[in-house]
Amino acid sequence: MSENQMTPEQINIILQTVPLVQERAYDITTIFYQNMLSAHPELNSIFNTTSQRTEHQARALAGALCAYAANINKLDALGPMLELICHKHASLLIEPKQYSIVGKYLIEAMEQVLGEAFTPNIQAAWTTAYWQLAKIMIEKEASLYRQSEEWTTWRDFRIANTKTESSEITSFYLQPVDGKSLPSFAPGQYISVRMDVPGLGYAQARQYSLSDRPNPGQYRISVKREDGFDVKRPSMEAHPGFVSNSLYDMATVGAAAGAIVQVSHPRGDFFLPSA
Template structure:
């Protein structure tokens, strides 16, 4: 338990974290993987190369330091990270390893400024944070295994259907090899897939959103082919129907909330995948609820699930759709959706937002950041916004905004 003096020290180190946080976390990861290369089986190397993982950790540490007197306000951040950790099978004993190298990185980067009192305060703070995280994860592990059809770790599921949804995205329908029921999930959640790419030393784990309304019969995921992506390339080019993939029970806290308010679902690129599950769920479970489904894509060739959403709109009069294509050549006369050429902006989004709606939005970091600014201008309260960024979140560096998201 942190003492008042240690909390004062932690608060005083916030400027140093702001100045050196990225360097500290880069140093930390370099030390960690040198000492424990087996942890490369958990971390996405692409996020290490781009620095996204380091920035995400730095932002999280900064949020913790700034809220050291009220750790309860960190609950949304803790919950989101815990779901990700559980999907990766992070274990409690790994926190001690991480703590050792994080403190060593702080000492290395800050040099003489890292006094014994500062290091002692951060050791105590990390111990408290690790206990909070591992406790949350322990409950999620138990719930995942105890639910109907649940399991621990990863289990094989068979690919029963593989469908090309666009020039970049392919969907995979997965079932248990013996046909047993699967655990259900919440609309918006994801599963982790664990792959050993031939010729690669390490295992790779990636998260893919579930794209149908919750069901215990099968899981459908969608995989975007990423440039140089080892896992996405393997799944697209080297798997066949009948093959098996190692899959974790569903996780994730970006989920559809019970509500009678209109729902607005806004996606960019492959961010359509969790919102597609939400769309199916709203139409199935609350068919009287108005829904606005908005999608932004470069052009029609990369617009996944266009026909599926169009068919839903034809069947459900309470569903309206709007598509934004950045490429002016994409719009055509055979339209399944209302279409606009260009990017989503304040002026183009304003007429599409029903008053008092809950707004869910998902996509790459730049898309999510832009949408937050637009929704600010349109006066949409933070309490009615739910969002997720694909990739390590960089948003914890703005804790007042990130932590305002409701449970």
């Protein structure tokens, strides 16, 4: 049996502890992010700060954690969700070594929140379960990187032009600084755009659908200004989108043209039918 393959006993432990973890999942993921980002501030550039502040990221991870545990004996059911996550990870250029950091702080957060209920046997089962999932995702992401070997790092793009589409939406035309031809993409795919955000002190990346036909010389994205109000939780403080609003504001004052942003290879496994 391989190092990351779960025993039948461990699978049963995970299934039996789903209710325990589900009850405190949000607390676990909240503490996980707090501790990990405090110890590794360099990871702030990977995780969405707006989603952190609105609690969306912690809630999303809590849901994914419970879904994985509940399906630990039927992982095929998680196929579509894992494809979605792995494409986004590849778009953010996640590295295998970062899974070790995540695993360490996730298990520690579970121990911190669950206390004595998180017995050594339960901890061992969840640790093995984490690495089983991590191995699957690392392999999927490695496959995606192999499919785009000509472009596996952040690449500098110049904003060549902008076009106002409406009072809230502006299109940005992005051209590679190196002048090399761009790969094609399928309708519905997206790119990650990374830029330094004034006031944060670190870069942030966001995903934007490619909004024009494939063009070897440029990509187009259409960006909506995000006010950050949550209609489901109107009492919560607004958290405007950092990257979208920075781009939008640059275009509004005429400062976008010529600005440099970083872009990753097109990703996304949800394709619209070809015409």
